[in-house]
Amino acid sequence: MVNVGRFMFVVRISSLGPDGMALFPFILVKHSKPDPTLLNHERIHLRQQAELAIVPFYLWYFLEYLIRRLQYRHHYRAYRNISFEREAFAHENDLQYLQSRRWWSFWPYLTRNAY
Numbered sequence: 001m002v003n004v005g006r007f008m009f010v011v012r013i014s015s016l017g018p019d020g021m022a023l024f025p026f027i028l029v030k031h032s033k034p035d036p037t038l039l040n041h042e043r044i045h046l047r048q049q050a051e052l053a054i055v056p057f058y059l060w061y062f063l064e065y066l067i068r069r070l071q072y073r074h075h076y077r078a079y080r081n082i083s084f085e086r087e088a089f090a091h092e093n094d095l096q097y098l099q100s101r102r103w104w105s106f107w108p109y110l111t112r113n114a115y
Contacts (some may be wrong), residue, residue, distance in 0.1 A: 008046060010034070024049040024057075029065050029105035044101075051103050057084075083109040 009026050020038045022045035029038070041114040049057040061084055068078035079085060086109035091097040 006019070008043065010039070022049065023047050023077060025113050036095060037092050039087045040095050043098060044088040044091060047098060048106055058104070060084075072107065083107070086112070 011026050011028050012030070012031060012032055013028050016028055019030045020034060020042045021028045022042040024046055027034075027039060027042040027046070029042075056073065061082060064082045064084075065078055068081045069075065072078045072081065080089070083106045087106040090109070091101075
C-alpha cells in the first residue's frame with residue numbers, strides 16, 4: 001500500500017480556482033489554512049493517482065469527465081459523478097478512511113446511483 005503522506009506536499013496558490021486540487025505529489029490549496037476535510041478529500045485523490053500510476057489516472061479522469069458531461073450536460077453534475085470524485089466526496093469526512101481503504105475503491109462508484 002502506498003503511504004501518500006510520505007509523498008505529499010501542500011502548496012498554497014491564492015489564485016487557484018477551486019479550494020483544492022491534487023496533482024501528485026502536491027495538494028494545491030487556495031487558502032493558507034485549508035480545512036482537514038478538504039485535505040482528506042485531496043489525499044484520497046493522491047492515493048487514487050498513486051495506485052493508477054499517475055498519468056493513467058489523469059487520462060481516466062479526463063475521459064470519464066467527458067462521458068459524464070455528455071451524460072449530464074452540466075459541468076458540476078459531470079464533475080460530481082466522476083468515480084474518483086464520488087469516492088472522495090463519500091469519504092472526505094472520515095479522516096481515518098485512508099488507513100483502511102483498499103486498492104481500487106473507486107471502482108464501485110462507476111456504477112452506483114448518480115449524485
